[in-house]
Amino acid sequence: xxxxxxxxxxxxxAAPDYTSPLLQISSEQRQRLLGRLTFxxxxxxxTRALPELERLIKVHDAHKTPGKKTENGHFNPVxxxxxxxxxxxxYGDILISESVSPLVTLADFLECTPGLRGVxxxxxxxxxxxxxxxxxFSITNFREVDPNLGxxxxxxxLGERYRxxxxxxxxxxxxxxxxxxxMLNGNPDYHNFATAYRSPDxxxxxxxxxxxxxxxxxxxxxxxxxxxxxxxxxxxxxDQIDLNFTNPxxxxxxxxxxxxxVRRGADIIRxxxxxxxxxxxxxxxxxxxxxxxxxxLFRDVLDIAAPQVALTTETNIPHExxxxxxxxxxxxxxxxxxxxxxxxxxxxxxxxDATELSKWVQTLExxxxxxxxxxxxxxxxxxxLLGVKNILSEQQISFIIRCAREHGALISYRTAEGxxxxxxEINSTWFSALNLDSEYEDLELQIKRMVASxxxxxxxxxxxxxxxxxxxxxxxxxxxxxxxxxxRDINRAVIHYADLKQELKNLDSRPAQMITQxxxxxxxxxxxxxxxxxxxxxxxxxxxxxxxxxxxxxxxEQHILTLTNVTSQRCQITIPLERLGVAGVYxxxxxxxxxxxxxSHNGSNKPxxxxxQDNYWYDLMGRRGWRIVDDTLxxxxxxxxxxxxxxxxxxxxxxx
Numbered sequence: 001x002x003x004x005x006x007x008x009x010x011x012x013x014a015a016p017d018y019t020s021p022l023l024q025i026s027s028e029q030r031q032r033l034l035g036r037l038t039f040x041x042x043x044x045x046x047t048r049a050l051p052e053l054e055r056l057i058k059v060h061d062a063h064k065t066p067g068k069k070t071e072n073g074h075f076n077p078v079x080x081x082x083x084x085x086x087x088x089x090x091y092g093d094i095l096i097s098e099s100v101s102p103l104v105t106l107a108d109f110l111e112c113t114p115g116l117r118g119v120x121x122x123x124x125x126x127x128x129x130x131x132x133x134x135x136x137f138s139i140t141n142f143r144e145v146d147p148n149l150g151x152x153x154x155x156x157x158l159g160e161r162y163r164x165x166x167x168x169x170x171x172x173x174x175x176x177x178x179x180x181x182x183m184l185n186g187n188p189d190y191h192n193f194a195t196a197y198r199s200p201d202x203x204x205x206x207x208x209x210x211x212x213x214x215x216x217x218x219x220x221x222x223x224x225x226x227x228x229x230x231x232x233x234x235x236x237x238x239d240q241i242d243l244n245f246t247n248p249x250x251x252x253x254x255x256x257x258x259x260x261x262v263r264r265g266a267d268i269i270r271x272x273x274x275x276x277x278x279x280x281x282x283x284x285x286x287x288x289x290x291x292x293x294x295x296x297l298f299r300d301v302l303d304i305a306a307p308q309v310a311l312t313t314e315t316n317i318p319h320e321x322x323x324x325x326x327x328x329x330x331x332x333x334x335x336x337x338x339x340x341x342x343x344x345x346x347x348x349x350x351x352x353d354a355t356e357l358s359k360w361v362q363t364l365e366x367x368x369x370x371x372x373x374x375x376x377x378x379x380x381x382x383x384x385l386l387g388v389k390n391i392l393s394e395q396q397i398s399f400i401i402r403c404a405r406e407h408g409a410l411i412s413y414r415t416a417e418g419x420x421x422x423x424x425e426i427n428s429t430w431f432s433a434l435n436l437d438s439e440y441e442d443l444e445l446q447i448k449r450m451v452a453s454x455x456x457x458x459x460x461x462x463x464x465x466x467x468x469x470x471x472x473x474x475x476x477x478x479x480x481x482x483x484x485x486x487x488r489d490i491n492r493a494v495i496h497y498a499d500l501k502q503e504l505k506n507l508d509s510r511p512a513q514m515i516t517q518x519x520x521x522x523x524x525x526x527x528x529x530x531x532x533x534x535x536x537x538x539x540x541x542x543x544x545x546x547x548x549x550x551x552x553x554x555x556x557e558q559h560i561l562t563l564t565n566v567t568s569q570r571c572q573i574t575i576p577l578e579r580l581g582v583a584g585v586y587x588x589x590x591x592x593x594x595x596x597x598x599x600s601h602n603g604s605n606k607p608x609x610x611x612x613q614d615n616y617w618y619d620l621m622g623r624r625g626w627r628i629v630d631d632t633l634x635x636x637x638x639x640x641x642x643x644x645x646x647x648x649x650x651x652x653x654x655x656x
Contacts, residue, residue: 016062023061036297083531087122090468092149103150115519124165159265166266186226195233310334329368338373339387352567354547373462378430448640473514530560556609565637616648
């Protein structure tokens with residue numbers, strides 16, 4: 001992070017300054033905001049809500065320092081992400097120590113662990129607010145830091161060194177939150193804060209069958225209010241009360257919270273479970289047009305008030321539905337979780353065959369240079385399965401589940417349309433999902449398998465995110481699951497920082513080997529512009545045993561051919577240079593005998609740039625050269641080897 005970035009962290013004052021002119025919202029911006037509100041609430045309620053929305057934006061702007069206001073005017077969305085963006089995903093208290101708060105402990109881990117300093121520039125701290133259940137996702141107070149984790153000062157201190165991703169858990173709130181309690185108390189200011197019925201029969205069996213949700217519990221939970229019993233909409237659990245976005249006051253309160261997070265240092269806001277934001281009985285209540293419109297409104301507000309801040313949608317749904325949250329590439333989320341990737345990578349390593357993964361990557365589209373994918377393998381929840389619902393067959397998905405269970409994984413289910421239960425996610429650490437807990441397999445081979453799988457998420461166009469347990473190679477925590485009866489706790493173990501530091505001193509330990517091997521990949525990635533998220537990519541299908549992806553920098557000056565052996569066997573691959581689009585390599589056709597380069601592309605309007613002809617390519621990972629013979633590149637890969645090859649001439653140009 002540059003010195004100018006540090007100055008940006010002091011961009012907001014604690015109190016608004018009304019001595020300077022207020023922000024002027026243009027007529028075009030006002031009409032756009034009004035149009036969104038009208039779509040959601042109708043003309044009358046939209047007209048009533050607009051002045052309050054404008055007030056919230058102006059108050060936010062009045063908190064800005066003069067430098068921040070100038071900076072906003074010079075921001076180019078295309079420059080939002082680069083190859084240097086890699087996110088660490090963690091709970092605020094995965095790491096604990098006796099002497100300091102968990103958030104301070106996290107900062108020490110990132111700054112003081114050999115191999116980590118400088119490779120992560122973004123930290124996604126999962127909900128760090130006071131909560132009543134679901135490991136932080138049932139929030140009682142959206143505006144305070146959980147004192148068990150630390151303070152806003154600790155968050156801001158991290159923000160001086162890293163970009164921060166905050167969780168916008170706007171789909172629901174804790175049953176113990178002030179807003180819901182005031183609703184139960186009959187406070188008119190909180191009327192219709194949640195979707196509630198006087199009788200559970202108001203939601204008919206036919207309507208219930210249409211609802212799609214990620215759980216199998218009853219959709220309605222009974223609570224006692226001042227006016228008698230009510231049945232409240234609870235998509236996730238009886239303690240998680242869905243916010244009623246059909247009430248404009250709820251939307252405005254959420255936007256106020258969104259802007260508060262920006263002032264507190266959020267660079268990216270993750271919209272948790274946003275799929276289920278809007279309830280409309282008689283529909284699936286998932287991926288509704290109103291939900292997309294709310295996200296577009298969030299985007300409009302941020303484009304006016306904080307254009308540097310990006311939205312990320314967490315929507316664990318089939319891939320073709322997931323990518324709709326990009327909108328047209330400019331009007332919804334700037335980043336979308338790539339939920340199809342983890343199960344596809346798992347399938348690839350279980351089968352030891354990269355064919356399905358390669359076929360899918362060829363179909364990926366990137367609507368604009370203003371958006372990209374968030375490429376994750378493991379998360380705090382587990383390994384979602386819905387992303388590949390229409391990519392892999394039912395038999396192939398069943399194969400993944402069967403293999404994962406053999407590795408000690410648990411399976412969670414959801415209620416699909418028609419009231420049918422189906423597998424929703426695999427609950428496992430990534431290390432255990434890939435590796436059997438067996439003394440018959442060498443730890444070094446297991447680490448290589450882990451690193452090979454991670455390399456795929458690192459080379460794919462987008463921003464990679466690594467969950468802390470995946471970083472250190474944590475195994476399944478069945479003991480905690482048996483105590484809590486919560487399957488997701490298998491991947492949420494608390495680590496004593498003193499114990500981890502002791503393990504890291506032993507270079508043969510699993511955590512030490514994991515960090516040593518992964519940090520090498522991360523360091524090479526952030527140092528090479530071929531991995532820029534706006535660069536191009538091309539699948540090179542040469543052998544089912546190898547995932548081969550060519551990455552090209554946006555300026556066409558750097559090309560890196562990434563090769564990952566997804567098998568436990570040694571293999572040799574041969575790639576004709578004409579497949580790579582190397583300049584000076586000729587092919588003959590019936591109507592054209594001149595030079596012809598491969599200009600096919602994946603989801604891009606740009607042809608691939610020609611690679612300069614060179615007799616040698618250099619492996620940035622293996623640190624050795626490979627010679628071209630007869631216009632052919634031949635590479636030998638040991639089990640789970642990763643090779644990132646660059647033409648030697650380009651490497652020399654980088655040095656010069």
